[in-house]
Amino acid sequence: MIKIGVFGGRRGDCMIEWCKKTGLAEITAICDRDADVIASLKTKYADVPIAYYKDFDSFIKHGMDGMVLANYATEHAPYAVRALGAGIHVLSEVLPFQTLAQGVELVEAVEKSNKIYAYAENYCFMPAPREMRKLYRAGTLGEFEYGEGEYIHNCEPIWHEITYGERDHWRNSMYSTFYCTHSFGPIVHITGLRPVSVTGFELPYNDRAARMGSKSSPVGVEMITLENGALVKSIHGGLDKNSIWYSIYGSKGRAESAREDAELGMVERMYTNLDEKEGVFLWKPQTYIPEDELSEQAKGAGHGGSDFYVMYNFVSAIQGKDSDIIGVYEACDMFLPGLFAYFSILDGGKPQAIPDFRKKADRDKYRHDTRNTDPKVAGDMLMPCYSKREIEIPDEVYARLRAMYEKSLRDRIDENKK
Numbered sequence: 467m468i469k470i471g472v473f474g475g476r477r478g479d480c481m482i483e484w485c486k487k488t489g490l491a492e493i494t495a496i497c498d499r500d501a502d503v504i505a506s507l508k509t510k511y512a513d514v515p516i517a518y519y520k521d522f523d524s525f526i527k528h529g530m531d532g533m534v535l536a537n538y539a540t541e542h543a544p545y546a547v548r549a550l551g552a553g554i555h556v557l558s559e560v561l562p563f564q565t566l567a568q569g570v571e572l573v574e575a576v577e578k579s580n581k582i583y584a585y586a587e588n589y590c591f592m593p594a595p596r597e598m599r600k601l602y603r604a605g606t607l608g609e610f611e612y613g614e615g616e617y618i619h620n621c622e623p624i625w626h627e628i629t630y631g632e633r634d635h636w637r638n639s640m641y642s643t644f645y646c647t648h649s650f651g652p653i654v655h656i657t658g659l660r661p662v663s664v665t666g667f668e669l670p671y672n673d674r675a676a677r678m679g680s681k682s683s684p685v686g687v688e689m690i691t692l693e694n695g696a697l698v699k700s701i702h703g704g705l706d707k708n709s710i711w712y713s714i715y716g717s718k719g720r721a722e723s724a725r726e727d728a729e730l731g732m733v734e735r736m737y738t739n740l741d742e743k744e745g746v747f748l749w750k751p752q753t754y755i756p757e758d759e760l761s762e763q764a765k766g767a768g769h770g771g772s773d774f775y776v777m778y779n780f781v782s783a784i785q786g787k788d789s790d791i792i793g794v795y796e797a798c799d800m801f802l803p804g805l806f807a808y809f810s811i812l813d814g815g816k817p818q819a820i821p822d823f824r825k826k827a828d829r830d831k832y833r834h835d836t837r838n839t840d841p842k843v844a845g846d847m848l849m850p851c852y853s854k855r856e857i858e859i860p861d862e863v864y865a866r867l868r869a870m871y872e873k874s875l876r877d878r879i880d881e882n883k884k
Contacts (some may be wrong), residue, residue, distance in 0.1 A: 496516055534557045550559060613653045649702040660692065661802070687700065736753065837865070
């Protein structure tokens with residue numbers, strides 16, 4: 467039985483659930499710095515023999531085949547490097563790294579290791595993106611010419627839950643184009659094409675962001691050129707109404723998902739308009755909800771069933787089976803456009819070339835590059851959170867959010883006891 471350790475008990479809970487429900491792997495240890503999170507998990511999984519840790523140094527020595535990194539999105543790379551160095555396979559949650567220097571270190575740790583690194587960009591494995599990949603790789607859509615990806619999520623109702631009311635939480639200072647792989651990642655995974663340049667844009671700061679305690683623009687946009695000359699528009703962030711949506715145009719037709727507010731299955735439902743089926747000048751789209759051999763097992767899993775596929779593929783890869791994991795180079799291709807889009811924003815909207823971290827010469831240029839909005843890692847390369855001005859947030863905003871988080875945590879613990 468494959469033994470899995472989970473670092474980060476809140477987001478990692480879905481991975482724990484997967485192991486318990488499928489029986490395809492065993493959760494052997496969980497590590498989280500928050501004693502309340504540990505208490506909640508101990509109650510929920512009282513019938514499962516799991517070791518619990520507060521510090522990573524002890525956790526990594528427990529004995530495991532694979533490690534799920536579900537800790538803060540800005541802190542995945544350093545722990546991935548340590549796990550790989552200890553001979554442990556790694557499944558890293560979004561995002562793969564925070565700075566270019568970390569990205570170089572991560573890539574070279576994977577190259578040095580004989581262990582698996584898998585990037586858990588789950589939006590690639592929702593039904594519609596999975597089907598788009600299948601159609602594109604079969605040649606049904608022809609050559610990729612243009613695409614769009616949207617991940618619009620108004621997080622204000624849950625901001626206290628995901629930031630714990632902490633002023634210094636990474637979400638409060640992430641730059642506008644940081645969290646880009648939910649919108650752009652599926653396009654990369656569908657086409658297999660590498661991004662080569664990007665121009666970035668951000669929306670003005672607004673009252674919603676101020677209420678949330680965020681110091682950045684609420685929405686980032688990337689216009690990305692791929693290696694074949696195709697263009698992709700990627701948009702993500704916090705507009706008022708949610709939208710998860712993907713559309714790809716090929717030389718033989720178009721495929722897209724239903725929009726979230728269409729109430730027709732969202733990214734589970736597909737629309738296709740393909741030359742070989744409908745004719746070039748006739749718009750007779752086909753619509754269906756695609757399924758594969760794992761769809762039934764994936765029902766009920768988070769994010770449209772995609773959380774099931776992420777864990778299934780990771781464990782299958784550890785077992786030596788052919789598996790649709792996202793490796794470290796593809797993870798770089800998904801993330802780097804967001805970082806370089808922010809460089810573009812700060813440079814007055816000038817296009818930026820995107821390095822290829824498969825190449826040591828490209829990596830060498832950024833080996834010591836710590837440009838970021840996080841003072842803990844940026845050093846003298848600290849960037850502003852918002853391109854237009856510095857945002858000041860009153861202490862009472864975070865006090866209100868912290869009180870809301872503590873109440874929700876108590877409610878969750880009480881619910882698990884029932």
